Amino acid sequence: MKIFPVFLGMRGCPARCVYCDQDKISGAPDLDLKATIAQIQDFITRNAGLPKQIAFYGGSFTALDRDFREKLLGSVLEVCDSFTSFRISTHPLFVDHDILDWCAKWNIKTIELGIQDFNDEVLKQSCRGYTGKQAWEAAVRVKEKGFELGIQLMPGLPGWSPTSLAENHTRLLELKADLLRLYPLVVIRGTALEKIFHAGQYKPLDLDEAVTQCADYFPIAEQVRTRIIKLGIPSNIDAKEIVAGPWHPAFGELVKAELIARKVLSINPQEEAATLSREEIRMLKAHGGKALDKVQKWFEHNT
Template sequence: MKNRILPVFITFAGCTSRCVYCNQHRITGVRPSNVISSARQQISECLSMDAKWTELAFYGGSFSCLPDGIRSELYKLAKETGINTLRFSTSPDCINQKILDESVRNGVKTIELGVQSLDDTVLKANKRPYLASECEAAFAHVKTAVEHAGIQLMTGLYKEDFNSFAKTVDRAVMMRADYARIYPTVVIEETELADLWRTGEYVPLTLADAVARCAYGFILLSASGCDVIRVGLHDSLSVRESALAGAYHPAMGDMVKTVVVQTFINTMGEICVDQRYLNVAYGYGGYLKKLYRENVFIKEGVKPDFKDMSKEIVRVLSEDYKRKLQEQTACYAERLVDSTNNR
């Protein structure tokens, strides 16, 4: 059975500081309110639409930073649904043995840490309340406690450059996360980052730069065995209405995967897929079809595996593969954005 996650957004709840880029109610469309009543309402609405959920997730805040009593009430709400498997996202500064023991007792199988960056200068500039080393230590504890441990990374953060992002990816690879999400920074209304953007202090990534960086991170994380399960914010009216600048695109993930496939074809000379997956081989909007029609071969039963593709890219590029990867992803992303009229 496919895992079906019932999402509960605890907007800003538990956050020990407000990061310069963050406005959760603009992103999720859920405004801050009493966290218990809001969670109860969201759960009720989801169950009224469909009762076949296999897991319940607390997103949008820092679950483990919440007061003990509120966490207890949220666990109670979850138990009342009959859903026995839980997950939550949280900040690395609120992980300790007490929290982990409590999580396991209450059926938490997955914990996702909002890492965002592993460069202390960038973390400080964006008002993240921890050091990179503290984040790595927290994640190591999480991995020993629950079945699945994930991370969120961002690129295009205030005071970040490519070298900073590459450093973050290198350190993230060493953390051995089960899965990762990568989000290009978007300037959202009513944030400190919006003020920095208006004064010219912050310059967002172009769409091409964001696609290139995400593809770079995607390949290196995937090659290490990490499942990159999401690239870019979910497309929603609330995000579209509140995004002022930055690399927001509803098909960000497809564009990044297109660059990954192009890198693979140029590295290996060909790609083999089952007829059902030709759309993956041809990429976003069929962009790769006209470029590589002769390099795409149909092979029954072959499903594209981005981890395997990424491992092969790194293996064949061999020495100095990171520099080569940076150059290739930048080149392919620029051409993709130009050719698909996404400037």
């Protein structure tokens, strides 16, 4: 599926979450509708006859003023072909039955919910404005109405614990979402979280912890055929805007290297040999070769 992303900044959000600055995260300027439509038209022409989506990211799409939404989608539809549908990212509090009927009418096929966590205490400390139950019910409604469901989770939110992590694993197994994005939390300059961090009241995950937590989601997602489509916040954020936390420009590759290392470590070296592709070996060696060190140390102790 070809996807053309449109970033809406924090438009429509009911409140600002403690950690969020979408403008810095996306690295995108304010929406210029005329220029965006021209780019979409070009995208449609280049991908004529192929299935594709125009994706609205970055804000809470269904919380936007209805006239604005309809004007936006109406303008985009004028340049779309019959192979094009819409994908939106939105807030769990703005997906009631009426809104979902509206989405279906406007050719929205995929809905990604910024759930971030299913644990009540974590949600409260992040000022998300809903409970785990509300998030769960919103996701179920989206699925039951026949949309492709994506969920976004943020490892390392304030108040997280091994218990909240286990709760997220369980919900993921039960929900059987189609898509999952994992955005380990980083502290962005100018956010409320930065103040909390400087006051010593928040300790971000370190890079290894974030890689481990994300890698742990893979076997769970595989069990229920949930596709992990993104690891780490977009790499086009200006690194100077990150005050602390597990940011790495190739975070996804670090998680994939960890998964390859785990695959090697799962064999019994007395009985079988590990077979790795060239690409897997490259990944183990990449970014300082930490994953390769892990494998080598393990072999030194176990063979």
